[in-house]
Amino acid sequence: MPNLIKLLASNKNRPERLPQSRIVAQGDETEIYIYDAIVADDETAYWWGGVSAETLVPAIRDIKSGTVRLRINSPGGDVFAAQAICQAIRDTGAKVIAHVDGYAASAATVIATAADEVEISEGGFYMIHNAWTWAMGNASDLTATAALLSKIDGSLAAQYAKKSGMAVDDVRAAMDAETWYTAEEAVAAGLIDRVAAGKKAEASWNMSAYAKAPKVTPPEPEPPDPTATAEHRARQQQRISMLARLNR
Incomplete structure (x- = not known):
């Protein structure tokens, strides 16, 4: 299973899950909550x-000046989506x-x-690593993908x-090592x-998609939805295929 799909799937049914993201404005301060994996589009989030x-x-982009408090509790996700959020901030x-x-x-x-400024709660973790993707094709295709990564x-x-x-060079070495x-x-x-x-650090995540992640007990999966239609299942399978192509 491609790693980004594994990361999303293993955290989809966290029982303590908070809203995926929200923006709370009060006076000249705005809080942006990023409390989930980072994805590119609404269909993936759905x-x-x-x-x-x-x-x-x-x-x-509707926020104009003042102070922004960016609250993060996220296992990672799509790096291009993250860069877009980063630039908007x-x-x-x-x-x-x-x-x-x-x-x-x-x-x-x-x-x-x-x-x-960046601060971290006691017991929190900060991890950097090299970018992921999923690729297929001939030698030229794979060489081009490696160059992009x-x-x-x-x-x-x-x-x-x-x-x-x-x-x-020191940062690259830490990324090579997947440093937590x-x-x-x-x-x-x-x-x-x-x-x-x-x-104190808040709820942990299932990080088994990563090679060197701290060990946590994964949540119990929710039972299959008996009301799910064949059409819904087909759309989900299409989404899996799309994520496999875009995984990074």
Whole structure:
């Protein structure tokens, strides 16, 4: 199973799941919650769950200045969707403070780089790694895919290096190793500015799609929906095929 599909599927039925994303405005402060996997579009979010960039980006672009508090508890997802969210946050012109309330893994860490300040709850994790995809074709096709992944990794490494002050080569080594930073380690690396005083990390995720993830007990799957129609099942299978092609 391609890794992004595995990540989405293994977290789809989390019993403690909060709303995928929401924006809460009060005065000149706005909170943006990213409490799910990051996906590109609403259809993917419908079938698999996740924060949809298709919906979230236009809403973020309605924010004008003030202070944005970006609350993150996400196992990662689509890196291009994350970059779109990241740029929309930068374009608000607001002061942005990111709060890693639990996990910021993979693409979720990209969003955190849009913030002027980043803090993490005690017991939280911050993970960086090389980009994923799924590919098929001849040698030329696969070579082109490998070249694209290399460019993506270089862009990500530059973002992390700018935030942390680490050398790009050191960041690339950490990405190669799929590095899971504890809250204290992320601060020491410069990727996070501080550990939030008195804040405990919120609900964990099933991270079994990743090679070196902390071990957690996966939630019990929900029983199949007896009311699901053949048409719904066919659409879901189509979505699986599409995700397989787009997985990264």
